[in-house]
Amino acid sequence: MALAASSVSNLLHFAVSSDAKAPRIGSVQPLNWPHVLSSGVNYLRRGCRVKPINSQSQRNDLFVPLAVNTLASEVVEKAETVDYDGLAKDFEDASPLEIMDQALEKFGNDIAIAFSGAEDVALIEYARLTGRPFRVFSLDTGRLNSETYQFFDAVEKHYGIHIEYMFPDAVEVQGLVRNKGLFSFYEDGHQECCRVRKVRPLRRALKGLRAWITGQRKDQSPGTRSEIPVVQVDPVFEGLDGGIGSLIKWNPLANVDGKDIWNFLRTMNVPVNSLHSQGYVSIGCEPCTRPVLPWQHEREGRWWWEDSKAKECGLHKGNLKQGDIPQLNGNGNGTPLVNDIFISQNLVNLNRTGIENLSRLVNRKEPWLVVLYAPWCQFCQAMEGSYVELGEKLAGSGVKVGKFRADGEQKEFAKAELQLGSFPTILFFPKHSSKAIKYPSEKRDVDSLLAFVNALR
Template sequence: MALAFSSSTSIGFSSSSSSTLSHNDQPVFKVSGNTNNFQPLDRSHRALPLNVSGNGGLVTLKALNARNDSIVPSAATTFAPDVVEKSVEVEDIDKLSKHLEDASPLEIMDKALEKYGNDIAIAFSGAEDVALIEYAHLTGRPFRVFSLDTGRLNPETYKFFDTVEKHYNIRIEYMFPDSVEVQALVRTKGLFSFYEDGHQECCRVRKVRPLRRALKGLRAWITGQRKDQSPGTRSEVPVVQVDPVFEGLEGGSGSLVKWNPVANVAGNDIWSFLRTMDVPVNSLHAQGYVSIGCEPCTRAVLPGQHEREGRWWWEDAKAKECGLHKGNLKEDTVNGNVNDTLHANGRVDIFSSNDIVNLTRPGMENLLKMEDRKDPWIVVLYAPWCQFCQAMEASYDELAEKLSGSGLKVGKFRADGDEKAFAQQNLQLGSFPTILFFPKHLSSPIKYPSEKRDVDSLLAFVNALR
């Protein structure tokens, strides 16, 4: 995939087909002309994120990340060498966010690009967040842009991508969903199952998982989230934050920083900026579209309607999120049930898939009392702050998806705090996470004995006891 950069100083890549590799299979580049132009001796080597180091006339590029499914530079990439070697200083992100709370979007964007260089990228949806690209362009710094191509975008959006690339002389990095997962979803449930059972499953396959792969190649990302953007969900979006959901290049909780330069900007001010700067916009906006996503799930809004009312219009207004920013959803109460994205203490919850049942203390007590259950259950006892629970979130979500409709229920029970003593005494809680299987015809649950928490191991455990 091509990286979107704007810079007068670049590394040039030739189309030479000659091949020479060093003894450790690292691509070797030689200096041609001035020291700002490097030509690869091998075009066939797989493109990876690179560190530039060198002495004299020989420069060796070492891979930063061996993952081949994340955002990585390709042979069409140009970037400024002085940015690549820049290290990211460790600092208090909350303190930084407070410092920038009243800063302009341009100042915030400049700070983000200065700090993270080639390890940060702008997430571009093809809507009004083209403003982010304009702000990045105005800083004069190199920048990268990526977008999630779900395969179901409007034709106008694809044309807009091309227009943006030509206007800014950049290449957008496109991330695609896994073809096997899309094929399985469509063959099993059809092309429009989201109209019947909600959009979360389709978004998880076509957007969330590709985004997760993309962010594995970054240390930070830039989004177009605004506080006024969605009713009941985004009103507390900070300017800068440690990403509460996704992992970055280093892996693990806290390894990715999320920048929201326009968090405090109103939608009409964004449009004033776009008109003033004569920035190209998606032609769908002229047809009444404001927030733009996939073609089947987006429609124009009427005058006076909120912009998000054009997204997933058949669902409740409080559910108009695809999952890309679930860590920023504020706590809300719907029909007397606390939205389990956030707990009362403000900590982001995990295992929030629609296929996972959130069990309360009475629910767990009922499960324990049942000697002849209608359906078997698998339940994880967890604490949202536990790094081991966070690490297994993706596999448990996938397990729940695979078991959906199978007759086996997948649940979660938050077992820290006031519930810890109950869980230790009645649910075999020793450490987090603890996974229990409740068979149909046994009163006592069976504890998962292994430390392997990948989806295949969990499925083997379940299938052996069903």
């Protein structure tokens, strides 16, 4: 079927392996495609070979042609119904290479790899090994580390591909930053920023596809990813046809351990993000990602200031189930029901009235050290031993040591009046001053805390 140049003038360039080219995400929408409504999906499989005349371009081209003069294609249609729940069970013990090959064979130009700039490069390597054409897209939030951008460039050169970058809407980003500042996520959670910079651009990308490939693994986040299948009907996003069930999600690495992924990457000698050598395991945006310690889980380096068990930005929101939502306390104020911490006879438990009175005093009889905490916060839990020991050391020294639970109903007050930014926040109330001094370091061992107190007492 020959198409006139005007019919394809808005075809854009996209990422494929060096031996084939495919349409850009969202560029072509065949008419009359049936909607799919369940895990048993009825779709038309279109095997499509598309080769623009004189379209071979070098990696260092300064521009991409906006149109081609002639486009030839051969289209074969075959209706079939696929039980993806059954297919997931069939592929439960399959290798990532087998799963990748099946995904690319089944969807051809209508599937793309979502590349995050971390160990997702394994997906690209598996795709290359199948020998089939493949497409790659990535979300550029505008807040990535420079090392991640350098990694993108290295991957493109290594595989001879063009990664298709999806960007957030400039007007939406401008509105968010003007209204709430550059770092509002530290105060009210990461979901809004992720929605603008990641989720909505992803939604636009997926509307041009019938399937996508992710690097999710069950061991990445036991709280949200422990049950992901190797293939599923996407429960959240819509594909090219629109409607629930119109998009298929492939997770070829679902059953692979992280250590095995890294053994594979070393064996194949592929590019990796240099941040990995600096202690970063799970890599996202620069302000929201930090290295993890050897004993910490990889997802603890993401949005570390939050209390959520569900460490997801929204790209894989379908992983979240009712059981993943923390139980609420008896007041129903959204605070998880957990046991209290910092329990010691040497620590004064301050209530709202107590901390208000303490903060208003100009002439105190004794200086105070107070931790603003949430008992569910892993960083508060981690410093519990050192803070209790500090209370023992300062007992009878003339310095009072206290604690104030600042989550739930008290959080807004603590943010407005007590300099709370993230948990834990440690304040020193001097003897002859009404202004509290905030402990500036993340070192929360006994010696560091004691040095802070002795410098101010």
